Amino acid sequence: MSPTRVRVPAKVNLHLGVGGLRPDGFHELVTVFHAVGLHDVVTVQVADAMGVRVSGPAAAGVPTGSDNLVWRAAELLASRCRAGSPVRVEIAKQIPVAGGMAGGSADAAAALLGCARLWGADPVVLPELAAELGSDVAFGLVGGTALGTGRGELLEPLPTTGELHWVLVPAEFGIAAGDAYRELDRLRAEGAVPPPALDVTGLRAALVSGRPDEVAAALHNDLEPACLSLAPALHAVLAAGRKAGALAGIVSGSGPTCAFLCADEPAARRVAADLPRATVARGPVPGATVLGR
Numbered sequence: 001m002s003p004t005r006v007r008v009p010a011k012v013n014l015h016l017g018v019g020g021l022r023p024d025g026f027h028e029l030v031t032v033f034h035a036v037g038l039h040d041v042v043t044v045q046v047a048d049a050m051g052v053r054v055s056g057p058a059a060a061g062v063p064t065g066s067d068n069l070v071w072r073a074a075e076l077l078a079s080r081c082r083a084g085s086p087v088r089v090e091i092a093k094q095i096p097v098a099g100g101m102a103g104g105s106a107d108a109a110a111a112l113l114g115c116a117r118l119w120g121a122d123p124v125v126l127p128e129l130a131a132e133l134g135s136d137v138a139f140g141l142v143g144g145t146a147l148g149t150g151r152g153e154l155l156e157p158l159p160t161t162g163e164l165h166w167v168l169v170p171a172e173f174g175i176a177a178g179d180a181y182r183e184l185d186r187l188r189a190e191g192a193v194p195p196p197a198l199d200v201t202g203l204r205a206a207l208v209s210g211r212p213d214e215v216a217a218a219l220h221n222d223l224e225p226a227c228l229s230l231a232p233a234l235h236a237v238l239a240a241g242r243k244a245g246a247l248a249g250i251v252s253g254s255g256p257t258c259a260f261l262c263a264d265e266p267a268a269r270r271v272a273a274d275l276p277r278a279t280v281a282r283g284p285v286p287g288a289t290v291l292g293r
Ligand SMILES: C[C@](O)(CO)[C@H](O)COP(=O)(O)OP(=O)(O)OC[C@H]1O[C@@H](n2ccc(N)nc2=O)[C@H](O)[C@@H]1O
Pocket: 013, 016, 025, 026, 027, 028, 029, 031, 100, 102, 105, 133, 134, 135, 136, 137, 150, 151, 152, 177, 178, 179, 181, 253, 254
């Protein structure tokens, strides 16, 4: 049987409002996910035994055993649909690892879709399985721009007008999502940060307007003070992007990647030229998509 290739995007949180800590150890979120054109490609094919191979510019440090989320995704789908031969999963990795852009989650979403295709499983089960794998995995399946509630897995597509042009600046280190949330709880206990920002009315209107300046003014991340506390070097990255001409800059999700919104594509190219390691990307883009052979 021929391999199935799935392309899957990274995400930026245009808004990340973090509510209280729930008894299950997760925080209640009001977030706006936005898929951007920086992709991993995940290929699944029937094999004698499960295996994972990772290549590409962001491959360093990605696990190749059963702790890779794609392995867990394949096993979960196989057990749920009581089918599934062993698969070899190859990840061509461009999304920065532990960068706050949901790279591992994206790969898991792609593996679910690819294995469902390969095994003839009904894709209707995928969103529920995605939510079991991680808070960001469900969004990887749908992409676009979406409101996320619960712990991030309850999704409602949001209407947008036009395209947004981003400059993405990955760091040379990672931040584990759990560490960022714990640091936020610590700062909150000290009274050192503003209360949770759980209203996205302004952002929703800005997205419909299609005006990047309005979207820029509405960007917000409750986790940003925690990321800056864990990695103070990010202050300088944010300042450099704004100085280079971005409309606004935010830490993406749990960081440390910084995302800068620009007025248009030429502006994004100019800003990227001024910042080390920067890439340009546009959004929104579709979620996990099976590619032709
Ligand atoms: C920061 C975000 O990327 C924003 O979209 C996500 O909230 C993180 O999503 P993720 O990496 O898929 O996170 P998970 O693998 O589900 O959880 C990792 C850890 O992050 C913390 N976590 C995650 C999601 C959430 N709503 N509250 C949390 O407190 C928990 O400590 C959890 O153990």
